[in-house]
Amino acid sequence: MSRLNLVVARIVAFFKRSDLDRDLDNELEAHLCLLVEENIARGLSPEEAHRTAHLKLGNLVSLKEAHRETRGLPVIDTLLQDLRFTFRILRRDLGFTFFAILIVGLGIGASALIFSIVNTLLLRPLPFKDADSLVWMANKQSVPEQTTQVGYLLDAREANRSFEELGAYFAYYNVGDIKLTGDGEPERLTGIPVSQNFFHVLGVEPQIGRLFTEEECRINGPAVVLLTDGLWRRRFGSNPEIVGKPLRLNEQSVIVVGVMPASFDFASIFAPGSHVDLYRPFPLTPETDRMGNTSAIVGRLKPGVSLEAARSDFNILGPQLRTHHPERNEFEPLLSSLKEHVTGHLRPALLVLACAVGVVMLIVCANLSNLLLARNATRQKEMAIRVALGAGRRRLVRQMLTESIVLSGAGAIVGVLVALVGARVLTHLDAISIPLLSNVQIDFGVLAFTLVIAILTGVVFGLVPALQVPVIGVNESLKENNRGSTGSRKHAWLRSSLVVAEIAFACLLLVGTGLLVRSFLKVLDVNLGFQPERVVAIRIDPGTAYPTQTRRNAYFDEALRLVQNTNGIEACGLTDVLPLEGDRSWGVAGKGQVYQREDYPEAFVRIVSDGYLEAMGIPLLAGRDFTAHDTTDSEQVIIINKTLAEKLWPGQDPVGQMVTQDGGRRVIGVVGGVRHVTVEQDSGSEMYLPMRQTNDYSAVQLVVRTMLPQASVATALRSVLKPLDPNIGANEFRTVQQLVDKATSPRRFVVMMLAGFSTFALILAALGIYAVISYSVHQRTHEIGIRMALGESARTLQLRIIRQTLRLAVLGLIIGLGGSWLMTRALVGLLFGVTSNDPAAFIGMVAILVVVATAAGYFPARRASRIDPITALRSN
Amino acid sequence: MAEIRSEIMQGTLDLMVLQTLDAMGPLHGYGIARRIEQLSENALVVNQGTIYLCLIRLLQKKWIKATWGTSENNRKAKFYSISKSGQKQLKAETEDWKRISGVIGRLLELTPGR
Numbered sequence: 002m003s004r005l006n007l008v009v010a011r012i013v014a015f016f017k018r019s020d021l022d023r024d025l026d027n028e029l030e031a032h033l034c035l036l037v038e039e040n041i042a043r044g045l046s047p048e049e050a051h052r053t054a055h056l057k058l059g060n061l062v063s064l065k066e067a068h069r070e071t072r073g074l075p076v077i078d079t080l081l082q083d084l085r086f087t088f089r090i091l092r093r094d095l096g097f098t099f100f101a102i103l104i105v106g107l108g109i110g111a112s113a114l115i116f117s118i119v120n121t122l123l124l125r126p127l128p129f130k131d132a133d134s135l136v137w138m139a140n141k142q143s144v145p146e147q148t149t150q151v152g153y154l155l156d157a158r159e160a161n162r163s164f165e166e167l168g169a170y171f172a173y174y175n176v177g178d179i180k181l182t183g184d185g186e187p188e189r190l191t192g193i194p195v196s197q198n199f200f201h202v203l204g205v206e207p208q209i210g211r212l213f214t215e216e217e218c219r220i221n222g223p224a225v226v227l228l229t230d231g232l233w234r235r236r237f238g239s240n241p242e243i244v245g246k247p248l249r250l251n252e253q254s255v256i257v258v259g260v261m262p263a264s265f266d267f268a269s270i271f272a273p274g275s276h277v278d279l280y281r282p283f284p285l286t287p288e289t290d291r292m293g294n295t296s297a298i299v300g301r302l303k304p305g306v307s308l309e310a311a312r313s314d315f316n317i318l319g320p321q322l323r324t325h326h327p328e329r330n331e332f333e334p335l336l337s338s339l340k341e342h343v344t345g346h347l348r349p350a351l352l353v354l355a356c357a358v359g360v361v362m363l364i365v366c367a368n369l370s371n372l373l374l375a376r377n378a379t380r381q382k383e384m385a386i387r388v389a390l391g392a393g394r395r396r397l398v399r400q401m402l403t404e405s406i407v408l409s410g411a412g413a414i415v416g417v418l419v420a421l422v423g424a425r426v427l428t429h430l431d432a433i434s435i436p437l438l439s440n441v442q443i444d445f446g447v448l449a450f451t452l453v454i455a456i457l458t459g460v461v462f463g464l465v466p467a468l469q470v471p472v473i474g475v476n477e478s479l480k481e482n483n484r485g486s487t488g489s490r491k492h493a494w495l496r497s498s499l500v501v502a503e504i505a506f507a508c509l510l511l512v513g514t515g516l517l518v519r520s521f522l523k524v525l526d527v528n529l530g531f532q533p534e535r536v537v538a539i540r541i542d543p544g545t546a547y548p549t550q551t552r553r554n555a556y557f558d559e560a561l562r563l564v565q566n567t568n569g570i571e572a573c574g575l576t577d578v579l580p581l582e583g584d585r586s587w588g589v590a591g592k593g594q595v596y597q598r599e600d601y602p603e604a605f606v607r608i609v610s611d612g613y614l615e616a617m618g619i620p621l622l623a624g625r626d627f628t629a630h631d632t633t634d635s636e637q638v639i640i641i642n643k644t645l646a647e648k649l650w651p652g653q654d655p656v657g658q659m660v661t662q663d664g665g666r667r668v669i670g671v672v673g674g675v676r677h678v679t680v681e682q683d684s685g686s687e688m689y690l691p692m693r694q695t696n697d698y699s700a701v702q703l704v705v706r707t708m709l710p711q712a713s714v715a716t717a718l719r720s721v722l723k724p725l726d727p728n729i730g731a732n733e734f735r736t737v738q739q740l741v742d743k744a745t746s747p748r749r750f751v752v753m754m755l756a757g758f759s760t761f762a763l764i765l766a767a768l769g770i771y772a773v774i775s776y777s778v779h780q781r782t783h784e785i786g787i788r789m790a791l792g793e794s795a796r797t798l799q800l801r802i803i804r805q806t807l808r809l810a811v812l813g814l815i816i817g818l819g820g821s822w823l824m825t826r827a828l829v830g831l832l833f834g835v836t837s838n839d840p841a842a843f844i845g846m847v848a849i850l851v852v853v854a855t856a857a858g859y860f861p862a863r864r865a866s867r868i869d870p871i872t873a874l875r876s877n
Numbered sequence: 878m879a880e881i882r883s884e885i886m887q888g889t890l891d892l893m894v895l896q897t898l899d900a901m902g903p904l905h906g907y908g909i910a911r912r913i914e915q916l917s918e919n920a921l922v923v924n925q926g927t928i929y930l931c932l933i934r935l936l937q938k939k940w941i942k943a944t945w946g947t948s949e950n951n952r953k954a955k956f957y958s959i960s961k962s963g964q965k966q967l968k969a970e971t972e973d974w975k976r977i978s979g980v981i982g983r984l985l986e987l988t989p990g991r
Contacts, residue, residue: 010937024955025929028906031954032925035907038950059924072933 014072083403105412108365110419115358130204137342138298142331151290163311168202169296175700183249187728194283210244210259218282224255230263232278274434366462373466405463413455433746504813507766512821514759515842523834530675532618536737569709574613577698580677591649592659604686608698624656624670631691639666645686767857775861786873795866806858895967898959905954
């Protein structure tokens with residue numbers, strides 16, 4: 002109890018300081034008077050009485066000091082004192098302060114930003130209710146979309162014992178599948194077909210309206226749609242009245258049943274870098290089962306069931322279902338947590354970024370330590386005086402640490418601003434296919450992290466200089482005249498090692514960055530198998546006005562004819578899917594060939610028209626392209642790629658052979674492979690079916706190779722196609738280059754970030770070198786003066802100083818390269834086309850560092866060579 | 878001037894102040910200092926200012942109370958008096974003190990070589 006009283010009383014006393022001081026003054030005053038009166042009564046003279054009274058009472062100043070300490074919070078008192086002093090010191094040296102805060106701010110900003118990304122993508126659960134029990138069920142037998150046949154999904158729902166619910170979305174939706182007409186500018190929207198329980202599995206509720214009903218998810222059920230928050234705001238001005246109203250979608254009347262909340266962003270999780278406007282019902286019925294592997298399955302585990310248990314459940318269930326249904330496609334369930342599916346592939350890259358930012362922070366600390374050491378050297382006398390006046394070593398160390406923590410604290414404020422700007426930029430980056438990027442935010446977790454980092458940084462970079470402080474004896478220090486004594490030589494050694502460390506760390510970062518930049522360049526340099534430059538694509542689906550194949554073929558003829566006759570168009574053609582935008586594969590064999598079910602050849606399918614190969618720049622290796630005459634009335638034909646040709650007819654001429662597809666198609670041409678899954682991945686087997694001979698496509702993209710700039714292509718094509726489709730929106734045009742850029746965007750993102758860090762590290766290292774060398778030149782002005790007076794030429798002097806610089810650089814490089822040699826192995830998964838000890842990256846980065854180090858040493862060297870020996874000698 | 882050292886002496890001074898206030902009723906700082914000097918027959922020559930450190934300590938522990946009043950020479954002065962909890966504390970410490978001094982006394986009476 003009395004302890005609590007004491008604490009409260011002390012806190013009160015701390016804040017009522019001036020009242021209490023006045024009280025004490027009054028009391029002491031009264032006391033003094035009484036003493037004086039007593040002395041006078043004893044017969045002393047008034048002066049003597051005063052003197053004795055003062056002696057009796059003791060030293061009033063130190064008494065008051067002791068009183069404050071006894072009653073208040075001396076720790077905080079000292080802290081405030083330190084802070085006041087710190088601010089005075091920092092104000093006195095504004096240049097230094099500004100610079101230090103800037104460096105720490107950039108470092109902390111970068112750390113906070115990376116942390117917020119890592120936090121969002123790796124640490125925090127996905128933005129769903131109980132996100133940890135959500136599971137992604139891939140089908141290992143379905144490349145590359147990991148999709149499963151609807152029948153298996155329905156069977157698995159019945160037979161499994163692990164899942165509360167299994168839902169799915171239809172993975173083969175296309176960008177711009179839905180044409181919105183009616184009020185306002187017509188536009189193409191992207192809609193995701195989802196199973197009735199899909200949102201329920203994820204635990205997402207609509208913000209207004211309701212989810213789909215069972216009935217709406219039957220084949221030919223009522224036509225309904227759910228809007229995304231984005232479309233609702235953009236197109237319908239957030240009008241809640243829209244629910245229950247019909248929209249005109251693909252020339253059909255569809256009722257809006259609800260609006261999903263902004264917090265649910267399908268694209269940022271399942272299709273990063275794109276955007277989604279609507280959700281439609283995806284019926285799980287025999288009709289959709291017949292479409293093949295189309296469903297992407299997400300499930301919610303029953304409470305208490307682990308992912309492992311679910312895996313073993315499905316390890317048994319999978320083969321059982323497959324044997325029961327030999328008529329279906331292959332099925333090999335592969336379960337992973339949804340989070341692993343969404344962000345798992347980015348983990349290595351994010352870890353690299355996190356490590357890189359850590360290294361940057363170490364360099365920042367080394368740099369600031371160095372700056373503080375340099376500044377302390379000029380404060381030796383001040384320190385010595387404070388020691389002489391009775392400041393203890395601990396007090397001085399505390400003072401120094403206060404200074405560094407204040408600096409890093411101010412840096413943290415700058416850092417939070419940097420991170421806020423960074424996060425804003427990140428969340429508004431379009432077309433970067435990194436999931437959850439729009440969820441990156443500077444929240445309390447990030448702020449807490451920043452606080453910890455700030456304090457840690459302050460302690461780390463302040464500790465070395467702080468511990469250096471009272472090393473030098475008072476006497477020595479006061480006597481010292483900037484000529485360099487043992488103390489400063491020790492400093493010099495310490496500072497040099499800090500610079501060596503900076504160079505080593507910078508080297509590590511640079512080599513890593515070099516490897517990734519080289520990989521990125523190799524990726525950009527990859528032969529895609531098509532030429533994305535100057536190719537524009539737009540959807541021109543024939544729609545319901547063209548119900549028969551013949552009518553549609555006439556539509557295609559007309560469209561291609563109109564476009565071909567447009568000025569500036571080099572080539573044009575039609576396709577159902579663009580490269581890098583989704584894939585489906587079908588089984589295919591040469592006529593008469595027999596394969597086991599497991600190794601039945603599969604090939605990626607494209608439905609294209611004549612002219613597509615030329616427009617896309619896909620080389621025809623043998624045979625011929627399709628023509629407008631390859632229609633339902635002529636022989637069924639097919640074009641295959643080289644890989645498929647070699648697989649089906651190794652060593653034979655494939656042109657003229659027959660494949661089993663659609664009861665027999667004749668191979669009329671062989672083309673090169675196209676990288677369509679990712680830029681990094683080889684094409685695999687591919688086949689092209691003529692659009693005029695099939696109706697198995699869900700989109701028609703017009704692909705145009707042109708010499709015109711994109712804006713005028715759009716205008717030209719819109720006016721040319723007006724007779725066929727008056728509703729083409731101006732923003733529906735996309736370039737194929739955009740698709741390639743999007744596919745390489747995660748890599749570009751990582752490379753950009755790393756390059757930013759490395760540049761920062763390089764600048765810091767250069768500054769470190771510069772500071773140390775110019776400090777040593779400054780310290781040795783006298784010596785240099787003597788040398789020059791004795792006849793050393795400016796040139797020799799410069800060379801000597803640059804040699805000194807290079808010694809530091811080489812030492813740092815040796816350590817850094819050693820480190821890099823070990824560390825770059827961790828990068829292997831991120832590299833493309835280079836090995837982890839790629840000589841070009843190593844040599845290039847060493848060259849950059851040596852050049853930068855030399856430059857950083859050259860300026861002080863030049864200044865030194867201009868020292869006037871007479872002034873230098875006189876100055877001391 | 879004899880230095881008052883260490884926590885033992887600090888505690889001793891606290892005890893003396895409490896005892897003085899308990900015996901004499903409300904007193905101001907000067908009065909307390911004077912009284913302790915007299916009782917100790919100047920054997921304990923204290924820097925009189927030190928008494929105020931002791932007083933603020935006791936005040937914050939709520940063992941004594943303070944009010945402003947007028948001194949015998951008509952000056953404003955702070956008068957201290959012992960509180961309930963102060964009396965309890967005094968009693969406890971007095972007993973402690975007696976026990977310890979008893980022990981030490983017996984210890985010091987031991988003669989060697991028996």
